[in-house]
Amino acid sequence: MRVVVPFGGREPKTRLASFFDADERRDFAVSMLRDVLDAVRAAGGDPAVVADAPVSVGAPVTVDDRPLTAVVSDELDGLGGDPVAVVMADLALATPAALSRLFETDGDVVAAPGLGGGTNALVVRDPEFSVDYHGASILDHRRIARDAGCSFAEVDSMRLAVDVDEPSDLVEVLVHGEGRAREWLVDAGVRLERGTGRVEAVRARR
Amino acid sequence: MRVVVPFGGREPKTRLASFFDADERRDFAVSMLRDVLDAVRAAGGDPAVVADAPVSVGAPVTVDDRPLTAVVSDELDGLGGDPVAVVMADLALATPAALSRLFETDGDVVAAPGLGGGTNALVVRDPEFSVDYHGASILDHRRIARDAGCSFAEVDSMRLAVDVDEPSDLVEVLVHGEGRAREWLVDAGVRLERGTGRVEAVRARR
Numbered sequence: 001m002r003v004v005v006p007f008g009g010r011e012p013k014t015r016l017a018s019f020f021d022a023d024e025r026r027d028f029a030v031s032m033l034r035d036v037l038d039a040v041r042a043a044g045g046d047p048a049v050v051a052d053a054p055v056s057v058g059a060p061v062t063v064d065d066r067p068l069t070a071v072v073s074d075e076l077d078g079l080g081g082d083p084v085a086v087v088m089a090d091l092a093l094a095t096p097a098a099l100s101r102l103f104e105t106d107g108d109v110v111a112a113p114g115l116g117g118g119t120n121a122l123v124v125r126d127p128e129f130s131v132d133y134h135g136a137s138i139l140d141h142r143r144i145a146r147d148a149g150c151s152f153a154e155v156d157s158m159r160l161a162v163d164v165d166e167p168s169d170l171v172e173v174l175v176h177g178e179g180r181a182r183e184w185l186v187d188a189g190v191r192l193e194r195g196t197g198r199v200e201a202v203r204a205r206r
Numbered sequence: 207m208r209v210v211v212p213f214g215g216r217e218p219k220t221r222l223a224s225f226f227d228a229d230e231r232r233d234f235a236v237s238m239l240r241d242v243l244d245a246v247r248a249a250g251g252d253p254a255v256v257a258d259a260p261v262s263v264g265a266p267v268t269v270d271d272r273p274l275t276a277v278v279s280d281e282l283d284g285l286g287g288d289p290v291a292v293v294m295a296d297l298a299l300a301t302p303a304a305l306s307r308l309f310e311t312d313g314d315v316v317a318a319p320g321l322g323g324g325t326n327a328l329v330v331r332d333p334e335f336s337v338d339y340h341g342a343s344i345l346d347h348r349r350i351a352r353d354a355g356c357s358f359a360e361v362d363s364m365r366l367a368v369d370v371d372e373p374s375d376l377v378e379v380l381v382h383g384e385g386r387a388r389e390w391l392v393d394a395g396v397r398l399e400r401g402t403g404r405v406e407a408v409r410a411r412r
Contacts, residue, residue: 117405135400161364194341
């Protein structure tokens with residue numbers, strides 16, 4: 001299956017600015033992208049990156065700096081009867097098993113919800129479906145599928161629900177990550193701090 | 207399978223104090239507990255509540271105000287060869303399907319990780335295993351299982367990963383909830399607000 005991986009590489013992960021400078025944030029974002037591409041391939045997918053700036057990651061890259069919804073809409077328009085998947089580039093916990101469940105779930109549209117109402121991954125098998133990534137997109141995608149007469153299934157996966165945007169998300173990468181992104185964090189001096197309340201990620205001064 | 211559901215009913219959900227007063231927080235916590243009990247029963251489990259104060263929810267309740275680790279340890283000590291599950295009372299997104307996956311996964315110990323390093327649900331089939339719910343408990347539980355020679359499996363479920371503690375968790379209940387807890391929030395005037403950034407839960411003034 002063709003798997004489109006949109007990647008915002010120009011100014012990635014600004015909400016991690018308290019942890020990392022701009023160059024580091026880009027490095028970390030690329031390490032997550034590489035993990036996602038590996039997991040997609042191991043799950044039998046054929047990944048294609050669409051990025052807003054050139055990036056070299058050992059997979060075909062198309063540069064397109066339009067908003068996410070426009071980029072993905074064009075991919076769906078080119079469907080021609082073949083299914084296509086869309087998997088976000090910051091799913092640092094994604095495993096081949098989680099993506100296989102996504103790819104193998106029946107439905108005209110299959111979604112993996114993200115925390116906070118997002119849509120972290122999609123499989124689209126019906127060209128009548130369209131995307132809208134603004135706001136609580138999982139609600140919009142449910143509605144769009146219903147209005148288009150498409151069946152809609154959701155995959156229940158924590159590994160696909162966590163997209164890494166904020167410092168609290170780094171905890172999940174440290175606890176559950178298995179790839180480059182976790183290694184990158186450890187090398188950067190990020191570690192868990194277990195105080196009295198919730199576990200936090202902290203960065204050691206060097 | 208016996209399914210222990212620990213419930214802190216004396217001062218529940220203090221981190222939701224910006225949304226609800228103490229009586230409301232208790233009402234909301236009980237509505238989540240009832241949803242969890244329904245889902246456990248629908249998944250074929252036999253629920254037993256252990257609470258730090260009396261609560262009436264249509265299931266057997268034992269009152270025990272010791273810390274969580276002590277309460278669950280006693281349950282495991284009484285195992286006698288039968289498997290036992292431990293499912294937190296604030297898993298407002300739990301569905302019969304998600305719990306069935308937990309109950310049916312092979313392993314001496316099967317865990318559903320919670321966001322932030324927690325352990326939201328467990329199945330224990332080997333009396334050599336013990337629990338430690340302090341801090342990043344999923345890391346401790348992996349280690350304890352390894353040290354005890356128990357096989358350890360993790361269930362990848364967003365519905366079991368979200369425990370409802372903080373205002374941002376209310377977004378998940380509004381978007382994905384299917385039971386009393388969601389209904390309770392809607393009746394209390396809590397709704398999604400889609401601004402420019404992340405979707406938030408807000409409470410309407412009445």
